[in-house]
Amino acid sequence: MNARPDVFGSVHLGYVVIETSRFADWRRFGTDAIGMHHDDLSRDLMRFRLDDHECRFLLRRGPAEDVVAVGWHLDDHTTFEQIEARVRAHGVPVVQGSAEEAKQRGVERLLRFPGPKGISQEIYTTPVLATAPLTMLASGWVTGGSGMGHVAITSAKPALMRGYFHTVFDARLTDYIDETISGVKLKIRFLRVDGRHHSIAIAAVRGLPIDPVRTRVQHLNVQAASLDDLARSYQRVHELGFDMALSVGQHTNDKELSYYARTPSGFEWEVGWNPVVVDESTWEPGTHQGISIWGHTPVGQTIVDKLDQFRLGTRSLLHPEKTVPALSGAGVPDH
Template identity: 35%
Template sequence: MGVRSLGYLRLESGDLGKWRAFGADFLGLMPVESDSGSLSFRMDDHPARIVVSPGAQPATTALGFEVLDERELAKLVADVERSGIKVTAGTEAEAAERKVTGFARFADPGGNPVELYYGTVLDHVPVTTPLVSRFVTGDMGFGHAIVSAEDARAAFDFYVGVLGFVERNTMKGPGGTTWFLGCNPRHHTLGITPAPGPGRLLHFMVEAATLDDVGLALDRAAKYEVPMMHSLGKHTNDHMVSFYVWSPENIAVEFGWNGLKVPEPVPVYEITDGAFWGHNFTPPPQPAG
């Protein structure tokens, strides 16, 4: 059956204060403090979708992909190990910190940190997101992520052949082919693009329920001087109307609305441009001094 959704993202940052302002005041997520000193953000009934922990250097420590149950996790772990990748089981304490029943971790062929988990532990505390009418999540997870891999083809083969993702579309660029992969009705949950060096998180997306949510988020970006990465535009592959900003660690973050749903298999296709209109690029801010 394979992966069902992107359930959570875990990061490390040297400045949790900046992330609190970015996640709560700009993105409109609900911040939740933890005993470990990490800062968690909720957007729905899931206990945490984004967790930022203290760290000396910015880092992505986990892309958390949800699977159906314990048996499905065991099957996927065996499949990953047969592919030649070492898998480590999460401890009970680590599972409790993530508020899941069980999980396993490994590095994908590009070096990106992956966690497969099952059994989200719900605390039944209503989520409060007063700046956003609603985030589009549910069985599609919290959004999507784009990662890099030096051998993007090997990473693509792994996610499709081992973890059960479905190819949605491709786009050729100067460095090679980028693949967009789905695992539920959301057009894509994962993108893989070629880049030299170890794999890394390039951007993640959250989807809001209304166009007004996007417009109000644009106003907040201006109010709080959040650096813009792509202006408002509409994508050619998932038809999402969105804009991008730079996070405190210069990860691109997309805030969008009305992404394409693909409930049934459709033939794969190639796009030759990323946007029907808009999405004009601004490079990341340079460090002071």
């Protein structure tokens, strides 16, 4: 029996769909604080651009205050057909996005199927390139062949989530981080689908089946083109009065310099600079102790915040996490 084709390297994080009712706050956050290009499509739809793609973040009006879909840019139609066939072969429904949905996302066509934690996964091959020049405070963002950044998700079932992304996209394990925050032990798994150190991070409370985060994602990441861009956006976040979650610091595993701001929807937004690029010929997964070499100090966290986080964790025991068992196998065991 022939081994299935490996799609690793042909998959890249392409766009993110956010549902929110806080359009005015998001416009200020994305444009004036972070420094992205902004386009209004209608009263209920707006987009942010990072580069020549028409859409990198689509915001639609609704109550979720959360990420509701992630779009994956595939290099070619062969990869598209292989992933579609994988999903269908496991008995998971695949739906073609409407022409209007494709237009909103700035792609020619897309397919949608269920993903972990209720986040729809969407695939496409051809992004629509914008004709209008970028108008933004940042000098630029690092996208291209490594995608547009990464998505970090907390999970009570990390092996199943890792199994899902391995089954669908041939995601590879880059490394682990063991961290203790406020007495809670976390294990974070970092998965890559291309040369970027990770496009997906999965954080789990060690030994406890709880999820301490209200939102489906813990944070989104974009990569600044320069250290100056990072510093200036950090200053703007402060000056405009947006909450800072973690101050500037440097990560242990990918060496990225970054900070974390809190978005109007409540999840965090990481602006990073200069992470390592994985060399597939030599890279071996390892485990790092702690997320930071230095910095990343919590900003403004009170005992009330910690109690709220504890309450969220215990409440998650009452609401089982959504998984897609058919695409997760038995999960991928940790080594």
